[in-house]
Amino acid sequence: MNNLFQYVPGNSLIHRMNPVTKIFLTIIICVAAFVTDRLLFLVGLLAVDLLIGIVAGVANRTWNIFRGLLKIAVFLFLLQVLLTRKGTPVFWIITDQGLLTAGKVVLRLVVVCMPLALVLAVTRITDLTNAMVQVLHVPYQYAFTLSTAIRFIPQFLEEMSGIMEAQTARGVAFDKARGLKKFSMILPLCAPLLISSVRRTDQTAVAAEVRGFRLRTRESGYKKYPFTAVDLGAVLFSLALLAGAILL
Amino acid sequence: MIQIQDFSFTYKNGENPALQEISLTVPDGGFLGIIGPAGAGKTTLARAIAGIIPHHYPGDFYGSVTVNGLDTVDSKIVDLSRLVGMVFQDVESQIISPLVEDELLYGLENFGVPREEIPGRMEEALAKVGVSDLRERSIASLSGGQRQKVAIASIIALKPKILVLDEPTGELDPRSSRQIFSLLKELNEEQGITVILIEQKIMLLCEFARQLAVLSKGRIIRQGETRDVLSHADELQALGVNCPRVTTLSRMLSEKTRAEQPVCINLDEAENMVRRLIP
Numbered sequence: 001m002n003n004l005f006q007y008v009p010g011n012s013l014i015h016r017m018n019p020v021t022k023i024f025l026t027i028i029i030c031v032a033a034f035v036t037d038r039l040l041f042l043v044g045l046l047a048v049d050l051l052i053g054i055v056a057g058v059a060n061r062t063w064n065i066f067r068g069l070l071k072i073a074v075f076l077f078l079l080q081v082l083l084t085r086k087g088t089p090v091f092w093i094i095t096d097q098g099l100l101t102a103g104k105v106v107l108r109l110v111v112v113c114m115p116l117a118l119v120l121a122v123t124r125i126t127d128l129t130n131a132m133v134q135v136l137h138v139p140y141q142y143a144f145t146l147s148t149a150i151r152f153i154p155q156f157l158e159e160m161s162g163i164m165e166a167q168t169a170r171g172v173a174f175d176k177a178r179g180l181k182k183f184s185m186i187l188p189l190c191a192p193l194l195i196s197s198v199r200r201t202d203q204t205a206v207a208a209e210v211r212g213f214r215l216r217t218r219e220s221g222y223k224k225y226p227f228t229a230v231d232l233g234a235v236l237f238s239l240a241l242l243a244g245a246i247l248l
Numbered sequence: 249m250i251q252i253q254d255f256s257f258t259y260k261n262g263e264n265p266a267l268q269e270i271s272l273t274v275p276d277g278g279f280l281g282i283i284g285p286a287g288a289g290k291t292t293l294a295r296a297i298a299g300i301i302p303h304h305y306p307g308d309f310y311g312s313v314t315v316n317g318l319d320t321v322d323s324k325i326v327d328l329s330r331l332v333g334m335v336f337q338d339v340e341s342q343i344i345s346p347l348v349e350d351e352l353l354y355g356l357e358n359f360g361v362p363r364e365e366i367p368g369r370m371e372e373a374l375a376k377v378g379v380s381d382l383r384e385r386s387i388a389s390l391s392g393g394q395r396q397k398v399a400i401a402s403i404i405a406l407k408p409k410i411l412v413l414d415e416p417t418g419e420l421d422p423r424s425s426r427q428i429f430s431l432l433k434e435l436n437e438e439q440g441i442t443v444i445l446i447e448q449k450i451m452l453l454c455e456f457a458r459q460l461a462v463l464s465k466g467r468i469i470r471q472g473e474t475r476d477v478l479s480h481a482d483e484l485q486a487l488g489v490n491c492p493r494v495t496t497l498s499r500m501l502s503e504k505t506r507a508e509q510p511v512c513i514n515l516d517e518a519e520n521m522v523r524r525l526i527p
Contacts, residue, residue: 125346200338207341207343211329212330222356222357
């Protein structure tokens with residue numbers, strides 16, 4: 001979980017792409033997934049997701065994200081299948097219509113979530129925010145909020161496991177509990193986590209302020225983010241995807 | 249020059265004043281060490297010099313704090329931060345970026361350092377702290393000590409006139425601590441940067457700082473040249489501030505020999521003293 005959101009260094013085609021192009025491609029994949037109504041097209045989009053992961057040289061990460069999503073997908077699939085009443089029954093209370101809708105819902109979920117997680121794997125957060133500020137003219141304050149939120153995820157997890165270790169040392173049997181029981185044991189820990197997080201966030205705000213947070217403008221970034229041939233290719237590719245979703 | 253006059257501060261919602269009637273002057277190019285037990289107000293003093301108090305932490309502010317002629321109450325925190333670089337006690341919260349390189353870039357970009365100067369400054373700062381090899385790494389993959397060094401490098405790269413460091417070697421091993429102290433000494437002597445250093449490692453502090461200020465319960469108990477302050481070892485001990493062992497040794501020898509021995513503040517001096525007494 002900890003490293004699902006972390007950047008994987010690399011120099012692949014996808015890594016070198018302009019961060020804005022990556023966001024564009026991600027959005028187009030999401031839109032395409034909702035526009036299309038064909039199961040086969042969704043499977044195709046999933047293949048595109050996986051292919052992007054492989055081209056970027058982060059096949060392992062892609063697989064981990066996929067596996068993580070699969071757990072949620074199975075749950076959603078069962079729920080959808082059992083609740084859909086339309087169509088002809090295939091087996092027990094399961095209908096053909098139910099299977100088809102459930103399949104589409106689940107595929108959409110996976111297809112939409114994968115590129116969102118992959119963008120973080122192949123883009124440095126700072127590049128993402130800087131490009132958003134420089135190219136898309138997003139106000140720096142908003143971009144900073146986003147990047148800080150993502151940057152804090154591993155720190156929260158670190159802190160959470162720290163609190164849990166401290167509790168385990170005092171006899172709380174986290175290691176023996178499972179499922180709902182474990183969840184109810186973890187819940188009370190949210191208060192100390194929240195308090196320490198708020199305190200830490202406040203400190204980080206000071207740290208940013210004394211290093212010129214308020215002086216930062218759109219031109220401040222050291223790195224520039226020009227569009228190259230790779231970006232053009234990616235944009236054409238995503239437009240083709242969108243056209244396919246609408247026409248097919 | 250930093251001039252603090254009759255400065256008292258109580259945090260908003262705080263019951264007792266964190267600092268009371270502090271008067272302190274640090275000349276340009278000075279090297280001041282601040283020691284004192286936990287809760288003495290060391291961090292509050294550091295925040296006041298950096299202007300974080302009263303701009304970020306509101307409260308009752310009496311007296312005046314002036315940094316290079318700028319009154320911290322009237323000046324903007326941005327103008328103060330061009331002068332004063334501060335390394336926080338909690339490194340985790342000081343680091344803003346997810347990658348080492350970006351952490352160094354952050355301040356340089358914001359303060360508008362010319363593009364062509366940036367790579368050189370980054371390399372220099374990383375090399376000085378001894379973490380050039382960590383440049384491409386993510387912060388999450390670093391140890392506590394490595395993070396501390398990166399935090400220090402990110403401030404040094406900004407080349408402030410005044411450096412305020414709040415226990416910057418808390419997570420470092422003895423060798424790295426000495427390395428950081430030597431670096432501060434170098435910056436202080438070669439570039440004339442004023443250093444204000446809060447530190448618990450008393451031995452190192454006494455060896456490197458030229459001036460010492462001892463804080464206890466929000467007040468300055470004693471301040472002056474390091475050697476003069478250390479000559480009041482009994483007083484410090486009563487406050488819960490340990491003295492370097494060499495100082496304790498020179499004091500014990502003064503008692504045993506029934507003659508006033510000079511106060512030793514480093515190993516060489518102690519060695520000379522012992523050699524003199526035991527021919």
